[in-house]
Each structure stands twice: as structure tokens, then as C-alpha cells.
Amino acid sequence: MAFIVRHVSRTAGGREIVRARRIEKDALTVGRAADSDVHLTDLGVMLHHATITRRGEADAMIATEKDVPVKVDGRSASRAAINARRGGAIRIGPHRLVVSLGEGEEAGALVVTVTRDEEVTAPERDAHGLAGTVPGKRRSAWMFALLILAAFLAWPVWTFYQSRGVEQRPDGFHADTMWSTGALSSAHANLENDCQACHQQAFVSVRDSSCLSCHADVHDHADRDRMARAVAPPDFTDRVGLVFADFFNRPRQACVECHTEHEGAGAMAPTPQRFCAECHTGLESRLTDTRLLDAGDFARDHPEFRPVVMTSPGNQPGARPSFARLSLDRRPQEDTGLKFPHELHLSTTNGVARMAQRLSRRYGFGESLGCADCHTPTADGVRFMPVTMEGDCQMCHSLAFDRIGGTVRTLRHGEPAQVVADIRAFYRGTAPPRPIDLSGMARRRPGGDNRARTVGRYQFAVATRYSGADRAIRRAFSDGGVCFDCHRVQAPPRGAEYRILPVRQIARYMRRGWFDHAAHVNEDCTECHAAERSESASDILIPGIATCRDCHGGEDAHGDLVPSTCALCHNYHADDGAPYLVRGRDVRGGGRDAQGRRAREQGDRGR
């Protein structure tokens, strides 16, 4: 009865070294103790770990010390039988003990082959560096690059193709919003989640059709061909932009050329003056038939104003007044049909002022007349209502001619025929004042002659009273008369009636520009309008550009000057609304809604 214990180990080269020892015992001790029959070196093994006892020719029994389980054929046990014929494997720590039957020389002995799991040695590498501890540079480079391309390029592109033709996308995250370069302006804020609303084709810039699908009533600035000819040749900076624009398929003269989006929340930034000045400086050299003068910057390069002036009042029956744009440099005059010296009415020292003081309590005049006593602003405050005789003149320039009881009768303004008829009716329906000697209370003087003479004269006066109307009428319509004071009267040819030449008040001189009186409400009227020195109604009291430049500078004005770009007064899209910057001011002011005002104005035009 013997055991043969074989220790198998490997050299560094992988060669096996087998050391065998024959032990003539019935029981083998297994452990770390040096005197063990099966000496296992691992420190996890107890000094005396187990005992293998032979129980027959091919049978053995393993029992562990202190019932510490070992693995026998893969199962945990503290005592187990082993059949050497079938072969049995015991695992103690990293050691493997295989029990088998001896053959040949070793016949009759039980062979215990002891192997030890090789320690897993790390592959040779630079253990000091970080390599192996962190993901490799090449691998993470690929990983990050692919991840970013997938998340920030492929996904948004996929989203783009998914949402083509969709009018409004559902709320929630859409990958192409990661491409947004900035918030949209407040007007377009509702489109923040709908990239496809404007960006409709890949690699094609936003087309006008996208804009026009909502902004359907936008007017073109001018004929497209003429605009194309009017553009100044590109300078260096433009060329850089054009190279990119052409390369990436961006059309010229598109909405987005002037209106840039994604510049941040809030009002859309006004289109810079450069876009106007590009065409409107040196325009004549490119658009030879233009009547427009060059304008580049309000402070440096803007012609004198050219208000629309009535050159001929068209006073002949059937004729219409004619108008022309005339520069204020030419000191144009116009025949409005009215005689109205502003200077006389605004004086603080003359009879007008005295009269104003007298009527002050009733009409709210001050020490003298002011502009606002006659001129009433329109509802939006931009311009002024026409002056009316009834509302603005008649409190002083009375047309009263008779009093019956407490009622004052006045001539009908604006209807000369009615005036004539009223005067005639007055002379027909009234008697001359009765002489005192004809009243019953008269004291008689001696002699009947006197009374008879008086009676005779009075009867003559009564008989001829009606014909006095002609004189009164003539007086009213001629120099010193009530009509003639203010109006130009056309003397009638024989047999015809008096004719008052029409009065034309110009509501808006600056048809191409926009002047908002409400914005200047803190200024005195006379700061700009030289009304106090105007002696004739034919003076045009529109101030020249020099007056505006007292406060308004160019686009890059600073200090006390108001920076004023083209869009402060002019409207690119040529509608009748206020220019963009003025609308913006209204919106900010909160009082008036620009859209509502535009609607009102369009309504006015309709009427």
C-alpha cells in the first residue's frame, strides 16, 4: 500500500518538471507544514490541511482538518470518497491534486499528481505609465469622434429628413435644434422648435418663399431688375461673403440678406444702413434714369428734404392741383388759397393776443395764441388734422350777422351762395331802425312838416332797404369783408356768383419719409417750424435737414445726437406704415400697437 506523489511544475519556458516521491503509508498528510507528505506552498493552505487515506485497491478517502471544505470533483466537501479508477480531482487553493491508479512500475500504488495553477502574470507592458489603466488614446479618439458625429451630425440630419413638409412639430426635443446658433427674435420665437419652417432644403439657404408664406403682403422695394442694376459693385469684404454665398448656393437679394436671424431673443435687430447705402450711393452712375438723389448717411450724406409741394392749386373749374417734389433749398412757396399770417396770430403783443386773453377763459387760450390752439394732432399723434373754420377759427373770426332774441345767426361757412341768400333774406325780412320821432312816445315839435319829412324819409328807407343787400354782399366778399379777410375771392363775371378759391391743406409733405410728431412731443413747435416769422400762408414751414441734424446724427452718432439710420424715417418695403424703427419704438412704448395702427391707416386709405 503506497502512494506516489508527483509534483509538476513549469519552467519559465513552459517545460514541465516532474518530481515524484514514493511514500509507503496508508495515509498522506496534506498541508503547508514542511513535513507534510503532500507539501502545498500556497499561504491559503493550512499547515495541516487534509488527510488522504487509502481504503482499498482503488479507493481513497479525503478528510479535512477542522472540517474546512475542499473541492472534490468540483463539489465542496469536508469528507469525500475518491475512486482512483475513475480518477478524482481535489482542489485546495490554487493546487490541484489528481488521484489515479499507478501503472507499470507504479502498479499497486495510488498516484497523487500535484499541479499548481500558474499565477496569472500580467503581459509585459510599461507598468509605470497610464497605458492599460485608462482607455487608449486611439480608441477613445475614435470613440469620441464617432459619438460626436453621431449625436451632433447624423441625428440632426436624420431629424431634418423626418420633419420635411411637417408644418408644426410636436413639443419636445428635436435634434436639429442643437444646430441653432442663437435664439430667434421675439417675432419668430414661436418657430424656435420648427427648424423646417424656414430651413426647407439641405444646403440651401432660407428662401424668400419661406418668409412669404407668412409675410404675404410685403411690398417689393422696387422693380427687381432695377434693384439688381442699382447694387454697387462688391468691395473686398463683400467678395469674401459672396465667395461663400456662391459656393454654398445662397441666392442674392434674398430676404435673409438684410434680415438676419438667430441673433438672440428680443426684437429683431434693424437692418443696418449699409444695405440701403449700397445702392443709394452713386446710384445715378448705375441707374442712369433715376430721379432719386444719393443718400448714404443722415449726418454726412443726405440731400435736403424735398417735400411734395403743390405747385399749382388748380383753381380753374375742372382743373386739379399739381404737385412736385421740390428741394427746400429752392424755398418753394405754395398757393394754399388761404390768407393766414402765422406771425400775426402768434404775436404776443398785438390785438390778436389781446383778443386771445379776452377769450382765454372760454377757450383756454393763454396770454396769446399758441400752435395747439388751432392745430389738433391725429389720433396716433403722428400728424395733424386739417384746420377747420368751425373748430379752430370761428371763435374769433365770427360770422354772426343778426340776433333774434338770444339766438345769434351766423353766415354759413363754405357755402357762398347760402351766404348771399342769407344776407338778402336779412335785408328783405327786416326794416331799418325806426326813427325816434315816429314812435308814439315822441315829443312833438311845432309844425307838421318835420314829422311828414321824417315819415317820407323812413318810407324811402324801407322801400329801398332790400337793395342795400347788394352792397352788403359786395362788402363781405371784397377787401375788408368777412370772406376776403381769409380767402381768395374770385369776383364774379356779370350775372354770376362770387366764388371762393378752394383751400388745400397738405396733410403730409414727406411722402417718402416718415416724421412722427408724437415722438417729438417734448419739443416746442417753433424749435423747428419758423411760424413766428412767417407772414404769409404760402410759406412752407417744413424745417430743413439742418434743423433735424441739430439732434439727429448718422448711424454711428454718439453723445447727445440720436443715432439715426435710414429705417428711422424710411420704409424699405414701401408700404404706408411707419418705418421699422418707429414701429419698434411704439411696441416698446407699449401704448400703441403698430399692427393696429397699420390696420387703421389702411382703413383710412380705403375710405
Next chain:
Amino acid sequence: MATRGAEGAESYDSASQRHAARHESFLRYRGLFWAKLASVVALLAVVSYLLVDVEPRHNGGSWYGYALGTIGALLILWLTLLGVRKRAMTPGRWSLKAWTSAHVYLGISLIFIATLHTGFQLGWNVHTLAWALMLLVILSGLFGITVYGFLPRYLSDNRDETTEEQMLATVGELDRQLREAAQPLDTRHAAIVQRALDEEVAWASVRRRLFGTRFLGTSADSLAEIRRETLLLRAPDPHLDRVEALLARKVAALQRIRSHMRVRALLEAWLYVHVPMTFATIAALSAHIVSVFFYW
């Protein structure tokens, strides 16, 4: 230079040899030529940014923005090429040193070029992502240059004339001796020693590798336990004493080697950010450029 002029052309060779022999770091290459050039580039970018009037405000889509963007993108690609270029060392004007010097300084000037290209319009989008990744790359590079400035000296002081392999071999040898010395120990003590033997030399966690100066490891724990055990003994146990001495040596060896590894890791770490983030930047840059012209 002055001496060379005074001594004449004859001494030119020896002077240039001296010059070649003296080490000139890539940071000071050619009297800071690239540093000066990059400063000029950055200054030009800033001045032109202030002078050029872009309406309504600076952004990447103006002609100026396109110009800066193109310069920046090409610069990024060129800077990336250092990875290819460094694998071939050549002397001369376009030597690797010159190239590296240009890489560092032009890379720093890229901060100005790219930031001005944004017009300071930053947000949560792919465009800002590209910019941020680029900054991360540049900052990691700056970190790398900084640590290379002073850490190598510490590294060689710590190594104390031994090589990295020798340090590792010391630990291996101590392990072998420990295993032998522990053979007579009983199970409980043997388990304590086994824990010390099982300890890996290098920390598995990168964070601990870089910053874990306060961690001692299981060998130190084992040493403390063995010391406690010896105190409890009535009579000194020569086996335990030997194990204790070996463990103390192992702990010291581990401390030195870990200190070494920490510095090595600090020296290398930037590159593990710099290189992958470079490619991440290029990917984000591609997405940025494509997206801008995809939706414009």
C-alpha cells in the same frame, strides 16, 4: 552673436557647434520666434475684431467671421498634423523642434482666433461644443507643458538612481522572500501575508493613481496587523519578525514606486485628454461646418 562677429568667420563652426550642443527647449526655439509670431497673430485678430464693423454684431457668418473661421479650422488641422510629424525627427528650420514650438504657440493663438470667430455668441449648441472642446484641448496642452516644466526633476529625485524595472523587480523579489518566509506561519498569519502578496503594485483606479497620496494599500495594513500580533506574543517569534521586516521593506518599496507612478501619470494624463479631445474637436468642427451650411 556679438562674439561671433568679433572673432570672424573662422570661429563660426565652433560657435554653431556650441550652440547645437547647448540644449534649447522647443519653448525657446529661435529666440521665441513662434511665440512672437503667435502674439502678432493674436494681436491682429483682436485689433481687427475691434476695427471691423459687422452688423448687427460680430458673428461667425459675417465675412470677418468666415475669414477667422477658415483660418481657425485650417490651423486646427495643421496643429493635429503634429501627431503625424512627430513620428519623423528631422533637423533644420523645419525640424521637429521648430514644428513643436509652432504647435504650442500657434495653438495658444487659436484661443483668440476661435473665440473672436464666435463673436462671443455662445450657447448650448454644436457650435459652442466645438469651441469648448477646442479650449479643452488647448488647456490640456498647456497643462502638459506646465507639468513637463517641473515634474521630471521630482521624478528622478524620487527614483534614486534606480530604473523603473529595478523598482518593480525589488517588489517581486520581496514578494518571493515573503512567500518563503511565511511558509512556517499558521493559517491566520499566513492569510495576513497572503493579502499583502495579493496587492497589485499599480492602483487600478485612475483617480487614485493621480491623486491618491493618502492611500497606503493592503501591504501596509498587513504590516500593521503583523506588528500588533508580535506585540501580543509572549516570546518573540523569529518567523514573524522576519515577515515583519520584509513587509516593512515592501511597503517602503511600494510607496516609492507609487510616487513614481503618480508623477508619471500626471505627466501622461494630459495627453490622454489632448489627443482624444483633438479628434472630438475635429468631429465637432465638422458637424459645426456642415450644420452651418446645411441650415443657412
